[in-house]
Amino acid sequence: MNGKTSEEGELGVKRIAALRLAVGMLGERDAAEWWTSAFLSPTSTSFLAPVFGGNTFQARYHGVLEAARRVHDERIGVGLVFHLFRLPESVEQRLFESVQSGSSDLAKTISSPESAKATLQSFVTQTVAAKSGPALMALPEAIETAGWVSEAASLYSAAFGAGVQCFPYFPSDR
Structure with a gap:
């Protein structure tokens, strides 16, 4: 993350992973x-554990990531845009590494729907009107700073509260 210390960058990556899990569950x-x-449902571990063993959390994370990515891609499109579930490769790589190493902390995010809502709310910094459908967010360079997490959280929170589907996205600078 440009101009950020390693610790700040790691915190940003953990915030993105936690937001993915919260939105994924909700x-x-x-x-x-x-x-x-239903990768994050309480019963999913029973089905995944025999196959994935000690990597069950990672399987749940990647399962919901793919499910959410597909729906976001269908609604927003693929190509010149990024969204919470499809980020630039450099960010995705850091997210992969963070999930592999920090699963116990991240698992608290999805211990219940209430914890997922609390995690989502912890990132909300502004009240926004609920938007239905694709919602344009910040400029593409904001992806590298992870400052966009609160904007995305605010949009998702408003949408869940209003019962509409919202898909925040960034235009690509490429």
Whole structure:
């Protein structure tokens, strides 16, 4: 992350991963039904543990990531845009490493729907009107700073509260 210390960059990556998990859980079929997956439901571990063993958390994370990514891609498009579930490769790599090493901290984010809501709310810094559909966010260079997390959280929170689907995105600078 440009101009940031390693610690600041790691905190930003953890914030993005936590936001992904919170939105992922709140968007699943047992909650808002934005996507039909149930990777973060309480029963998913029973099905995933025999296959993934000690990597069950990572399997749950990547499962909901892919489910949410597909729905976001369908609504926003793929190519010259980024969103919470599809970020530049350099950010995705840091997220992968963070999830591999910090699963126990991140697991608290999805211990219940209430904890997911609390995590989402912890990132909200402004009250915004609920928007339905794709919602343009900050400029592309903001992706590298992770300052956009609060803007995305505010949009997602408003949408979940209003019962509409919102898909915040960035235009690509490429």
